[in-house]
Amino acid sequence: QVQLQESGPGLVKPSETLSLTCTVSGGSVSSGSYYWSWIRQPPGKGLEWIGYIYYSGSTNYNPSLKSRVTISVDTSKNQFSLKLSSVTAADTAVYYCARVRWGYFQHWGQGTLVTVSS
Amino acid sequence: EIVMTQSPATLSVSPGERATLSCRASQSVSSNLAWYQQKPGQAPRLLIYGASTRATGIPARFSGSGSGTEFTLTISSLQSEDFAVYYCQQYNNWPKTFGQGTKVEIK
Numbered sequence: 001q002v003q004l005q006e007s008g009p010g011l012v013k014p015s016e017t018l019s020l021t022c023t024v025s026g027g028s029v030s031s032g033s034y035y036w037s038w039i040r041q042p043p044g045k046g047l048e049w050i051g052y053i054y055y056s057g058s059t060n061y062n063p064s065l066k067s068r069v070t071i072s073v074d075t076s077k078n079q080f081s082l083k084l085s086s087v088t089a090a091d092t093a094v095y096y097c098a099r100v101r102w103g104y105f106q107h108w109g110q111g112t113l114v115t116v117s118s
Numbered sequence: 119e120i121v122m123t124q125s126p127a128t129l130s131v132s133p134g135e136r137a138t139l140s141c142r143a144s145q146s147v148s149s150n151l152a153w154y155q156q157k158p159g160q161a162p163r164l165l166i167y168g169a170s171t172r173a174t175g176i177p178a179r180f181s182g183s184g185s186g187t188e189f190t191l192t193i194s195s196l197q198s199e200d201f202a203v204y205y206c207q208q209y210n211n212w213p214k215t216f217g218q219g220t221k222v223e224i225k
Binding site for chain 1: 216
C-alpha cells in the first residue's frame with residue numbers, strides 16, 4: 001500500500017518561500033501510471049488543488065497560483081516537492097500531497113499545517 | 119474554471135437512515151467526478167471515482183450516480199463512522215476543482 005508523508009517547516013514568514021517535501025513509500029514516483037500532486041486546505045475551509053507533476057518532470061499548475069508555484073520531483077529519493085513563493089497569511093493551510101490516478105486523488109498524505117506569520 | 123456546487127451545506131441524519139448528497143457542475147464533466155470523505159483532523163479519503171465506481175475497501179453502502187452536470191452520493195444506512203464532511207471533485211477539466219463540502223451530522 002502506497003504511503004505519502006509531507007515534511008517541512010510549520011512556520012514561514014510573510015514574503016518568504018514555503019518549501020515542502022513529500023516522501024513516497026510502498027510505490028515509486030517513477031511509475032508512469034500516476035501523477036503526483038499538492039492540495040491545500042485553509043483552516044475550516046475547503047480543498048484547493050495546487051498542481052501536479054509527472055515523473056518526467058512535466059507539470060501543471062492551478063492558474064490562481066501558477067506565478068508562485070514550483071513542483072519538482074526527485075526520483076532517486078522517491079520524493080516530490082512544493083515551493084510557493086511570496087507567501088501571505090492567505091497561504092496558511094494544511095498542505096497535502098497525493099497520488100493521482102486519471103485526475104482523481106487516490107492516496108493522500110496525512111497533511112502538514114503551514115502557518116504564515118512574522 | 120468549472121465551479122462545483124454541493125448541497126445541502128449540512129445534512130442532519132439519524133444513524134441507520136439514508137443520506138443523499140448532491141453535487142452540480144457549472145458545465146459538463148462527463149463522468150469524471152470523484153467523492154471524498156474527510157473526518158476532523160484527517161486527510162480526505164477517496165470514496166468514489168468515475169462518478170459511480172467505489173474505491174478499494176469502500177463499503178457497499180456508499181454509491182454514486184450521475185453524469186454531465188448532476189451527481190449524487192448516497193449512503194444507504196448511515197453508520198456512526200460516516201458522520202463527516204464529503205467533497206466532490208471534477209477531473210474533466212483544468213484546473214481540477216472541488217465542491218465546498220457537505221457536512222453530514224448526527225440528528
